[in-house]
Each structure stands twice: as C-alpha cells, then as structure tokens.
C-alpha cells in the first residue's frame with residue numbers, strides 16, 4: 001500500500017462566496033502555533049505502530065497553504081520526510097505569491113504547485129469573491145515556471161454565473177500558455193452555508209446547460225492535450241496527480257489538521273473542524289466507519305481507467321451480481337459506459353450522472 005499525507009492549512013485572505021472548505025478568512029499568514037500543532041501531530045503519528053510515516057505523496061491543502069512562509073513549509077516537509085521520489089504539492093492562490101516566495105517553496109521541497117485560477121474573466125472572479133485578477137494568475141504561472149516548477153496544476157470552475165464557452169476558452173488558453181501540466185475543472189455547486197447559498201447569484205446555468213459546459217470542456221481539454229483521468233481532472237501524459245489517485249484507489253491517506261479526513265487500514269476518521277482545539281491539543285480524531293467494496297466501486301468509477309473486477313474481488317472479496325451486470329449493459333447501450341468486457345468505465349456523459357448510476361448499481 002502507498003501512503004499519502006495531507007496537511008490542512010485553514011487560513012485564507014478572504015472567504016470566497018462559493019466555498020464551503022473549512023478555513024478562516026481575513027488571515028495574512030499562518031501562525032507558528034498552528035505549524036507547531038501540525039508538527040506535533042506528525043510526530044505522534046510517525047511514532048505509532050499503525051504506520052511508518054514515510055509518505056509517497058505529501059499535499060498541503062486548504063484554505064490557502066501559500067500563506068505559509070517558505071521556512072514553515074520547509075519545516076513541515078522536513079518532518080514529513082517524504083519518500084525520495086514523492087510528489088509534494090502545495091495549493092497556492094495567485095495573489096499570495098511572488099518570485100521569492102515561490103523560489104522558497106521550491107527550496108523547501110515542494111515539487112508540484114496547484115494554482116487557484118478559477119477563470120480568466122475578471123468580472124467572474126469578482127462575483128466569486130476571489131481577491132485576484134486573471135493577470136495575477138498569468139503572472140503567478142510565469143513566476144512559477146521561472147523559478148523551476150515544471151509540474152503545475154491549474155484549478156478552474158465551470159458553469160459560473162453568466163458562463164459562456166468563450167470564457168472557458170480564454171481560461172484554458174491562460175492555463176495552457178502558462179505551462180500547466182494538469183487541470184482540475186469543477187462545476188460550480190451551491191453549497192449550504194456559503195454566501196452563494198444565502199444570496200443565489202444571477203445568471204446561473206441550469207443543469208442541462210452545466211452538463212453541456214462540462215462536455216465542451218472535456219472535448220477542448222482533450223484537444224489541448226489534457227487527457228481526462230478522473231471526472232474533474234485532466235493531465236498531460238505522466239502528470240496525473242498522484243496524491244488524489246491514492247484517494248480514488250482506496251490506498252491509505254492520513255489527513256492532519258481541523259476538518260482533515262483520513263482512511264488508514266480501511267478505517268475512516270476525521271478531525272473536528274475546530275482550529276483552536278487542534279492547536280491546543282484538545283482535539284482527537286473522530287471515527288467515521290470503514291471502507292469496503294462499495295466505496296471502492298464508487299471511487300474507481302470516478303476514474304477514466306475504471307473498475308477492474310478482478311482487483312475488486314482480490315482486494316475486497318466482492319463480485320458484481322447478475323442484476324448489476326445487466327444494469328451495466330444498459331448503461332453501455334445508452335452511451336453512459338464504455339463498451340467491452342474489460343474494466344467498467346464511464347464515458348464523460350456517464351460521469352455527469354455518476355451519482356444516479358451508482359444509486360442504481362449499488363441499490
């Protein structure tokens with residue numbers, strides 16, 4: 001089994017209107033006390049019998065991890081002691097970086113940058129509450145390449161208010177010209193508890209229009225050389241995100257920090273969303289059930305590589321029933337699943353309605 005280590009950085013300059021991730025806005029930096037708390041928990045897990053902490057991937061997620069000072073990031077990377085060929089990713093927001101900071105992250109051992117670009121349209125960025133412009137994204141990508149990052153992901157959103165194909169084209173152009181080797185493209189969802197849930201923005205595409213934008217994006221990304229390998233993830237050959245691939249293959253991952261989730265030895269747990277309790281050492285992971293064959297089916301069907309039945313049987317002792325096979329043949333006939341008897345794979349049209357397919361498949 002591989003091990004992924006996730007470190008959550010719950011601080012942001014401002015809260016974006018659509019965001020339901022656990023983080024606090026109005027923060028310009030990450031307190032040393034928080035870095036101390038992450039280091040403390042890493043030491044604790046590194047010493048326990050359940051894992052020899054030598055991660056194959058290390059991921060700084062948030063929140064806005066680029067609010068870390070490079071020295072803080074270096075301290076955490078050193079302590080995590082990732083394996084020699086490990087992928088070490090840091091999520092960054094364009095308005096928080098400059099060449100010196102990016103250079104510092106490189107020296108700290110970060111070898112993959114994930115930049116929150118979202119869109120190339122400044123009006124859209126303002127509507128989303130993002131505190132940066134498209135020009136700042138373009139500049140951040142140029143600096144990242146200048147200081148030597150060659151593995152760069154761009155995070156974007158699709159089906160934004162008043163969205164058009166032209167907005168997507170401009171965004172793809174910004175990322176491709178900026179040297180991105182990987183693109184994550186998520187459909188905007190109005191999540192409970194967000195500013196968008198309290199005041200729904202005007203001009204939101206309906207479900208059919210959103211699905212069309214998604215299919216258009218898949219097509220254009222493929223034409224630009226970004227191969228789809230997961231519902232929302234696209235990469236140039238060899239640049240697939242290794243950390244998230246661990247999640248989708250039910251490998252072990254340990255998340256540290258408030259609201260961070262883990263699955264180790266098929267047991268899930270998470271930290272309560274309480275930064276102060278985490279810093280003060282008053283917080284403990286909450287058990288959240290197990291990971292079984294159904295989880296594996298759900299996660300593998302997110303991937304373009306799909307679900308291999310023999311692996312399902314070997315790892316989880318589960319085989320598809322005749323009812324499930326008959327349903328899958330109907331999905332193939334309708335164009336939602338790829339033809340053939342090999343791995344079970346959804347087509348892009350099937351990926352859009354993956355939830356409904358899973359309800360029927362696993363029901």
Ligand code: SF4
Pocket residue numbers: 011012013014015016019020021023062063064093116
């Ligand atoms: S989208 Fe990112 S930057 Fe915006 S509030 Fe959420 S975590 Fe912070």
